[in-house]
Amino acid sequence: MMVRRTQSSGLARRSAASHLAALLAIARKEWIIFRRYPSWVMAFVIWPLLYPVGYIFSARALGGPHGSGLTVFNRLTGTSDYLSYIVVGSTMYMWLNFTLWDVGLHLRNEQMRGTLESNWLCPVWRISIMLGSSITKMLIGLFVLAVTFVEFRLVFGVSVVRGNPGLIALILLLVSASIYGIGLAFGSLVLRFQEANALVFLVRGLFMGFCGITYPLQILPSWMQGVAAVLPLTYAIHSIRAVTLSGASLAQIAPDLQWLAGFALVLPMLGYLAFAATERRARRTGSLGHY
Amino acid sequence: MEPLIQGTAIAPAERRMIAPAGAGNGLQAGEARAIVEVRDLRKIFRRKKPAADSSGWWHRLPITRRVSEEFVAVDTVSFDIHEGEIFGLLGPNGAGKTTTIRMLCTLLEPTSGTARINGYDVVKQSDAVRQNLGAVLTGERSIYWKLTGRENLSYFAALYHLPPDVAKRRVRELLERLELATRADEYVERYSSGMKQRIAIAKALLANPPVLLLDEPTIGLDPQSARTLRALISEIKDEGRTILLTTHYMEEADQLCDRIGIVDAGRIIALDTPANLKRSITQLDIVQLDVEGFDPALMGALQGLPTVQHALARYDEDGGAWSVTLQTTDSRAVLPAVIERVGRSATIRNVNIAQPTLEDVFISLTGKGLRD
Numbered sequence: 001m002m003v004r005r006t007q008s009s010g011l012a013r014r015s016a017a018s019h020l021a022a023l024l025a026i027a028r029k030e031w032i033i034f035r036r037y038p039s040w041v042m043a044f045v046i047w048p049l050l051y052p053v054g055y056i057f058s059a060r061a062l063g064g065p066h067g068s069g070l071t072v073f074n075r076l077t078g079t080s081d082y083l084s085y086i087v088v089g090s091t092m093y094m095w096l097n098f099t100l101w102d103v104g105l106h107l108r109n110e111q112m113r114g115t116l117e118s119n120w121l122c123p124v125w126r127i128s129i130m131l132g133s134s135i136t137k138m139l140i141g142l143f144v145l146a147v148t149f150v151e152f153r154l155v156f157g158v159s160v161v162r163g164n165p166g167l168i169a170l171i172l173l174l175v176s177a178s179i180y181g182i183g184l185a186f187g188s189l190v191l192r193f194q195e196a197n198a199l200v201f202l203v204r205g206l207f208m209g210f211c212g213i214t215y216p217l218q219i220l221p222s223w224m225q226g227v228a229a230v231l232p233l234t235y236a237i238h239s240i241r242a243v244t245l246s247g248a249s250l251a252q253i254a255p256d257l258q259w260l261a262g263f264a265l266v267l268p269m270l271g272y273l274a275f276a277a278t279e280r281r282a283r284r285t286g287s288l289g290h291y
Numbered sequence: 292m293e294p295l296i297q298g299t300a301i302a303p304a305e306r307r308m309i310a311p312a313g314a315g316n317g318l319q320a321g322e323a324r325a326i327v328e329v330r331d332l333r334k335i336f337r338r339k340k341p342a343a344d345s346s347g348w349w350h351r352l353p354i355t356r357r358v359s360e361e362f363v364a365v366d367t368v369s370f371d372i373h374e375g376e377i378f379g380l381l382g383p384n385g386a387g388k389t390t391t392i393r394m395l396c397t398l399l400e401p402t403s404g405t406a407r408i409n410g411y412d413v414v415k416q417s418d419a420v421r422q423n424l425g426a427v428l429t430g431e432r433s434i435y436w437k438l439t440g441r442e443n444l445s446y447f448a449a450l451y452h453l454p455p456d457v458a459k460r461r462v463r464e465l466l467e468r469l470e471l472a473t474r475a476d477e478y479v480e481r482y483s484s485g486m487k488q489r490i491a492i493a494k495a496l497l498a499n500p501p502v503l504l505l506d507e508p509t510i511g512l513d514p515q516s517a518r519t520l521r522a523l524i525s526e527i528k529d530e531g532r533t534i535l536l537t538t539h540y541m542e543e544a545d546q547l548c549d550r551i552g553i554v555d556a557g558r559i560i561a562l563d564t565p566a567n568l569k570r571s572i573t574q575l576d577i578v579q580l581d582v583e584g585f586d587p588a589l590m591g592a593l594q595g596l597p598t599v600q601h602a603l604a605r606y607d608e609d610g611g612a613w614s615v616t617l618q619t620t621d622s623r624a625v626l627p628a629v630i631e632r633v634g635r636s637a638t639i640r641n642v643n644i645a646q647p648t649l650e651d652v653f654i655s656l657t658g659k660g661l662r663d
């Protein structure tokens with residue numbers, strides 16, 4: 001039977017501004033919780049420095065005394081500054097790694113915490129719950145990037161903040177959209193299968209082995225180069241290296257930017273579709289509350 | 292009674308008659324309109340089970356070892372909840388109460404049937420439904436333990452689209468009224484279970500919704516906290532809000548609810564006021580025995596005694612004895628035989644002819660207890 005509505009929630013004032021306020025409240029909540037685990041803050045300061053150390057010393061050992069063995073490396077990459085080369089690649093990879101863990105596991109963490117349904121009960125856009133958290137993760141990611149560059153400047157005397165900063169910002173912006181799209185899809189899959197580790201290892205391994213984090217792609221077998229060609233991180237690492245290490249111009253990295261723009265368009269859409277499908281399935285099966 | 296939150300009590304709504312007098316569900320002529328309407332609501336889950344023939348090694352493979360089967364969690368349930376009443380769904384665990392409440396609060400999509408909250412369809416207008424109800428689901432982890440009580444409420448106020456000045460005032464009012472103000476700036480992880488539940492209720496009340504859904508609100512609470520929470524629920528009702536409460540505690544349902552739907556195996560098997568439900572079995576005498584060393588194998592014999600309609604035995608761990616309940620049409624006639632049979636192998640501590648409770652209603656309808 002249809003009844004006439006006589007009451008509504010008198011205190012709420014829904015508008016585009018209130019949705020934005022909700023998004024920022026989610027971001028702020030994530031930031032407060034992040035700060036309340038000091039060990040995370042410590043890890044984000046220490047890990048960027050520790051992570052590439054293994055690669056750097058391997059390269060130093062392989063390069064021989066005074067870099068005498070770096071001729072081939074120089075010929076393939078156009079630089080003998082292998083330290084900067086490794087730092088750029090490993091920092092980009094580390095950033096992707098943080099994003100996959102943080103954005104991808106956000107919904108699952110909420111689910112395990114028991115608060116996911118509580119958020120879902122609110123009249124807020126579902127995607128805001130994911131995006132609000134992403135804002136905080138992005139800021140934390142930028143903080144980690146800054147820490148990394150400062151630490152490498154101080155410890156190894158390496159400066160990767162060179163070349164055209166506008167181009168670097170553009171590359172980071174485009175690759176961010178791709179990475180957050182992957183994170184969204186990844187988060188949806190984790191929520192669907194309620195198991196994160198296997199997926200994390202798979203995706204992480206794919207990027208680690210194929211994107212040329214510490215080596216030029218030319219040394220990979222051709223089939224691996226084919227896989228690398230469809231991964232956004234490959235183009236991000238390649239173009240950032242070109243800008244920072246060789247001072248490349250916009251025209252020189254245009255092919256990379258075209259690929260990155262394509263990924264930035266497609267991957268967030270795929271991520272959203274995966275998220276929407278997971279949300280629909282959760283409503284059908286009631287799986288949001290499952291542990 | 293003083294309204295729960297100053298200035299936010301629900302104003303008297305336009306009333307209209309929705310059912311004729313004596314419609315058989317406890318509703319009288321002139322009563323309030325239905326603010327929650329549930330019609331033929333049904334939820335079927337698909338679940339995996341091991342294949343019947345699983346002797347071969349190939350049945351251990353992930354893709355072959357299980358088959359899918361349907362499980363009807365809620366089976367064509369219909370009811371109305373009228374503005375300003377507390378409506379209870381009473382039934383044992385697994386009866387379908389929580390599934391029903393999850394469909395009403397839009398977390399779960401019905402397989403078929405419809406439900407409307409304040410006129411909004413739970414499937415087609417889910418955002419408007421969420422705006423019109425506050426829900427407290429089972430468990431105390433629905434709020435952030437690493438945030439303070441005030442931070443939790445401020446956060447959810449933003450998600451309910453409260454303007455900042457309104458949110459600030461509302462959070463302060465709720466913290467004060469729910470006696471959480473002095474500890475509002477402590478992490479929730481330091482709160483007692485009762486305090487966590489009160490914060491969860493405060494969260495549900497943030498947007499001043501006309502309808503509140505409470506899923507087993509006192510489960511896991513100590514008796515004092517449960518009493519406090521029941522008093523709070525009564526106060527919320529006195530503000531003019533409508534409350535749907537699920538519980539498997541018959542005393543709670545009896546004390547709080549204006550009307551009760553008794554649920555078993557996904558169906559509402561009786562729906563009326565607590566008094567009417569109990570009156571429906573007044574032709575039965577309820578005989579209760581406290582027995583030490585009772586042999587449950589005797590239940591068959593007791594059940595077979597003339598005039599005994601239902602018999603139920605439950606071990607009370609606190610008291611260290613069995614509580615045996617018999618529903619009979621003539622307690623005087625049957626009592627000597629009961630005492631003789633039970634007393635042969637056990638010690639009867641106490642015999643009592645009791646007033647019927649809601650659990651007796653449930654036993655008379657299903658032949659089993661609420662906590663079975």
